[in-house]
Amino acid sequence: MDSFDASAISAPDLAARIDPSTLRNRSGGPLYLEIADELRRLIENGEVSAQTRLPAERALSISLDVSRVTVASAYRHLREGGWISAQRGSGTYVSPTGSMPSWGSLAGDRETANLEFVNASPSASPLLSDAYGVAAEKIRDRFTLGGYAPSGLFELRESIAAYYRGRGVPTTADNILVTSGATDAIHAVLATFTEPGARVLVEHPTYPGVVELVHSLGGRCIPVPIDPDNTDEFVAAADRAARQSAPTLAYFMPDFSNPSGARLPLGTRRQLSASMHRHAVLTIVDEVAADLSLDGSPDIEPFGAATPDVATVTIGSTSKTVWGGLRVGWVRAEETLLARVAATYARRQLSVSILDQLAAIELLGRYDEVRRVRAEASRTARDHTVALIRDQLPDWIFRVPDGGLALWCSLPDGIRSSDLVADAQSQGLLLAPGLRFGTGYAFDNRQRLPFTRSLADITSAVKILTRLSSENTPTPAVASSTPAAVV
Numbered sequence: 001m002d003s004f005d006a007s008a009i010s011a012p013d014l015a016a017r018i019d020p021s022t023l024r025n026r027s028g029g030p031l032y033l034e035i036a037d038e039l040r041r042l043i044e045n046g047e048v049s050a051q052t053r054l055p056a057e058r059a060l061s062i063s064l065d066v067s068r069v070t071v072a073s074a075y076r077h078l079r080e081g082g083w084i085s086a087q088r089g090s091g092t093y094v095s096p097t098g099s100m101p102s103w104g105s106l107a108g109d110r111e112t113a114n115l116e117f118v119n120a121s122p123s124a125s126p127l128l129s130d131a132y133g134v135a136a137e138k139i140r141d142r143f144t145l146g147g148y149a150p151s152g153l154f155e156l157r158e159s160i161a162a163y164y165r166g167r168g169v170p171t172t173a174d175n176i177l178v179t180s181g182a183t184d185a186i187h188a189v190l191a192t193f194t195e196p197g198a199r200v201l202v203e204h205p206t207y208p209g210v211v212e213l214v215h216s217l218g219g220r221c222i223p224v225p226i227d228p229d230n231t232d233e234f235v236a237a238a239d240r241a242a243r244q245s246a247p248t249l250a251y252f253m254p255d256f257s258n259p260s261g262a263r264l265p266l267g268t269r270r271q272l273s274a275s276m277h278r279h280a281v282l283t284i285v286d287e288v289a290a291d292l293s294l295d296g297s298p299d300i301e302p303f304g305a306a307t308p309d310v311a312t313v314t315i316g317s318t319s320k321t322v323w324g325g326l327r328v329g330w331v332r333a334e335e336t337l338l339a340r341v342a343a344t345y346a347r348r349q350l351s352v353s354i355l356d357q358l359a360a361i362e363l364l365g366r367y368d369e370v371r372r373v374r375a376e377a378s379r380t381a382r383d384h385t386v387a388l389i390r391d392q393l394p395d396w397i398f399r400v401p402d403g404g405l406a407l408w409c410s411l412p413d414g415i416r417s418s419d420l421v422a423d424a425q426s427q428g429l430l431l432a433p434g435l436r437f438g439t440g441y442a443f444d445n446r447q448r449l450p451f452t453r454s455l456a457d458i459t460s461a462v463k464i465l466t467r468l469s470s471e472n473t474p475t476p477a478v479a480s481s482t483p484a485a486v487v
Contacts, residue, residue, distance in 0.1 A: 008091075009048060009220075011055035015063035016244050017042055031066060032073035039074065040083055043094055046204055046223040046440035054084065054092045094440070114428030115461050120258065120405040120450035122378065124323035127363060127370055135358035148351040151342060152178025152330070156357045159364040160316070160330050169305050175332055177342050180352045182288045182317035182329040186251075187213055188345040189284055189313050189331060193249055194219045201241055201250035201281065203234075205408070205437035205446070207258045210251050210286075222247055223439045228262035228399055235272045242279040250276050250283045254303040255290040259408045259437050259448040261401030269303045277311040282337075285314045291321050291371050293403040294379040309334040313341070318360055320405060321367075321374050327353060328360040378405065381451040385458050389449075392466040396447075406450040415472055417447045420465070423472075427464045 018038045042048040054060070057075060061068040075092060078084045086092050151157065157173035164171035179185040186209070194200065196218035202210060204223030214221050222245045226234045238250070252272070254264040264272065276283045285303045293299070304312030317329035331341055363370055382400075385407060389396050395412040411417060417434035424431050434446035449465075451458060 008053040009055065011059035011063040013245060014055055014060060017047055032070045033077065035070065035074040036077040039078060043083055044441045046438045046442045048094055049221060049439045050094050050096045052094045115457055116430045117450050117453065117461055118430050118432045120452050121319065121324040122405065122452040125370055125373060127366060127373065128323055128326065131359040131362040134362045135355050138358050139355055142354060147354060149354065150346055150351060152176065152352060153357045156361050159361050163364060163367065164332060167299065167302055169302050171332060174335055175338060177331040177338055177345065178352050178357065179329045179331060179345065180327045180349060182315055182319055183209055185315045185329045185331045186210060188341050190214060190217055192341045192344040193282060198249065199245050199247040201238060201247045203252060203257055204439065205259055205443055208436040211439055221439045226257065226260055226262050228260050231262060231264050231268045235268055235275060238272060239275045242275065242281055247281055250281050251286065252283060253286045253289065255287060256292055256401060256404035258289065259406055261399065261404045261408060263402060266300050270306050273304045273307045277307045283312050285312055287314055287316045288320050289404050292378065292405060294375050294382060295402050297402055310337060313337060318363065321370055322363055326356055326359060328356050381455065381458065384455050385449065385451040388459060388462040392462055393469060405452050406448050409447045409449060411445050411447055415469065416444045418444055420447060420468060423468050424464055429461050429464045
């Protein structure tokens with residue numbers, strides 16, 4: 001196991017996360033078990049990530065104001081339960097959640113998979129073909145040129161800037177960097193601002209790709225629980241986490257978050273943006289789902305519009321409204337910040353496809369129609385999925401999202417997402433386990449189900465899940481000191 005300090009948590013930081021009201025106030029149990037229970041709770045809910053190096057026994061005992069023997073006993077109890085492990089000469093670490101493939105490899109080959117429901121990526125917009133037809137004609141005029149546009153074609157950057165101006169955010173082409181999709185944009189931003197040991201606030205649950213990227217850059221994700229029905233508490237929790245953990249970055253999806261479907265109201269997002277700015281936290285705002293309102297709810301002021309421009313970097317793309325195969329994304333930022341991101345990006349990418357950029361220009365010129373067509377198709381698919389689950393899987397609990405591309409379901413007691421995903425794969429249905437949307441052992445009782453495939457495929461997928469659920473006899477949840485198995 002890597003003992004890199006970027007994955008370490010200090011004794012004061014860990015002690016601050018332990019609820020003092022739970023210690024010394026219980027009757028009948030030794031103090032070391034209470035501390036062990038608190039540490040296990042932090043690991044389960046992702047506040048302390050897998051493979052994090054824990055503080056030395058003596059340091060934690062000082063921060064908790066308990067004896068070293070008490071902390072040593074708590075650590076021993078967790079080691080016996082498989083939650084942590086001691087590495088000779090290196091320290092004590094939270095046990096990994098298991099050997100899981102990268103997020104990108106979970107779906108395999110979508111062209112050959114029977115039912116691929118890993119990625120919440122819809123089929124191509126019916127407007128895409130005409131846009132490529134126009135682009136194919138226009139690209140002829142560029143054949144005598146070199147074929148590179150390091151920051152993106154000026155016409156495309158201006159079209160994206162006009163999109164933001166239409167949303168009330170003053171923007172010029174100089175505020176836009178075109179990238180090969182949203183993930184490329186996120187990677188460029190994180191690679192620019194994530195130094196080894198950096199802490200990044202993330203929603204919990206969140207997009208798995210971000211967790212992987214942060215860890216690959218030597219940073220550590222600090223999870224902030226989000227409840228779509230109580231977004232005000234999310235602001236308070238993010239403020240506390242910023243005070244306790246001193247993060248340098250935050251990654252949020254304020255509009256139809258993946259996978260929870262949460263959408264921050266105007267007042268809430270203003271408070272959250274102001275809080276992050278006050279703590280000197282640069283906020284990365286992922287807006288890939290911002291244009292996916294399905295029930296006609298009005299657009300909300302973009303996150304960060306009311307705070308200084310240097311406090312926010314925004315990510316956007318055409319992947320969800322148009323098609324994932326149209327590899328056009330972008331970063332919107334204040335010019336000084338953008339220059340740093342552009343320098344990072346130039347080291348790994350000379351240019352985005354000129355043909356794709358020309359097609360994107362055509363689509364942004366008809367973007368209201370693009371949004372309307374996508375919303376109509378997604379609303380039909382969502383309502384179809386909701387009706388099927390309510391009829392065939394009544395024990396699955398979920399909140400019907402106002403937008404986005406997936407349902408985030410609570411599974412019945414006794415059913416683990418990791419087991420369900422493994423069984424479904426044997427039936428030709430590919431899903432992402434709930435564990436992948438957290439930073440630790442959380443969400444094995446949750447399952448994301450995208451409604452981005454055809455109605456027939458959705459029907460087939462729910463049929464498989466119904467059969468698997470009926471074959472699995474749920475057993476009452478029993479408290480255990482052993483981590484859940486991971487597929």
